[in-house]
Amino acid sequence: MDANSENRERIREHKVFLVATLCEEADVILQHAHQGKLITPREYRNLKDVGNREKMTIDLLDKLMSKGEETCCKLVEILRLDNILETFPSLVGHAIIAHPRTLQDQVTSEIGQYTITQIPRGTCVIINNVNFAGLSKRTGSDEDQKSLDRVFRWLGFTVVVHKDQTAAQMKDLLKDLGKTVNGDCFICCILSHGSSDGVHGTDDKIVSVDEIREPFNGINCRNLAGRPKLFFIQACRGHKWQNAVQVQADDPEGNESELEVDAQRVLVSIPADSDFLIARSTIDHYVSFRNPLKGSWFIQSLCQQLETHCPQGTDIQTILLAVNDEVSHEGFNKKQMPVQEVAMRKKVILHVPRVQ
Incomplete structure (x- = not known):
């Protein structure tokens, strides 16, 4: 994986998990994104007006991924914060907040995964x-x-x-x-x-x-x-x-x-x-x-x-x-x-x- 897009691809790979996890307290992650200047005041207001927490989370992640690797890196750093891990305990130990990978880790990450999305599986x-x-x-x-x-x-x-x-x-x-x-x-x-x-x-x-x-x-x-x-x-x-x-x-x-x-x-x-x-x-x-x-x-x-x-x-x-x-x-x-x-x-x- 290109090191210049690692965090963005990591977010994309785990997007379903992130949406399911973060939407429970969508306002919390939105506030951190605003405070960290990952989004503009106008983007913050628009996202804040979204009534559905799941859609708010999806729109936020899409917006951040569209801003490039530097913004995605800042989001991953926010997800590593102690107070965020306390609010979202499912993040603890998850690959999304892992620190930069070794070459061996990068090779392993390039292995694909089977598509298992049907309900029932x-x-x-x-x-x-x-x-x-x-x-x-x-x-x-x-x-x-x-x-x-x-x-x-x-x-x-x-x-x-x-x-x-x-x-x-x-x-x-x-x-x-x-x-x-x-x-x-x-x-x-x-x-x-x-x-x-x-x-x-x-x-x-x-x-x-x-x-x-x-x-x-x-x-x-x-x-x-x-x-x-x-x-x-x-x-x-x-x-x-x-x-x-x-x-x-x-x-x-x-x-x-x-x-x-x-x-x-x-x-x-x-x-x-x-x-x-x-x-x-x-x-x-x-x-x-x-x-x-x-x-x-x-x-x-x-x-x-x-x-x-x-x-x-x-x-x-x-x-x-x-x-x-x-x-x-x-x-x-x-x-x-x-x-x-x-x-x-x-x-x-x-x-x-x-x-x-």
């Missing part, structure tokens, strides 16, 4: 397998389902839940979805037992990760061609237990004797197909932990991090780094490390719709 399907023919009951998985349902509805998705699916039912369900699903983005959350060959249906038979993914590739699902497909899978990928490596003294989190595992192993194969992200609760050959009362470490962290960072305009891969870090600090002797397989071309940013 798309479909979020949750497959929640709790009761099995031969394997143990996955107590606590309903807590994960509730959290996922709440968060993705909040993010503007149509959420569809399917409970206790056999392997054949899972395959048929995913194939049917691939033929009919539409929208700017697709989310698939699978909560089940797992093995090295795939995810278990309630009849203990296997659905491979390729069978989960393939109904949504560019050939089988033309409606989602070029659009992001995100898969979040809570399942074990083996019987091994990850040992703790003491970096700093960590307090034990809860009673580990109350934890359960989503038994067996799961293989991930990311094809050449683009626009897929598959986030797994653990690395290959290892178990995943689930608290029967609170839900799984991975899904609960995912939901919490989405709620924290989506309003700030943080991209999904960065959010998943926060999930990795949080989950890696869970437990004491029993550890877990989530992992992602990524075949994305752009950043995925899930903005919270203004109208819920």
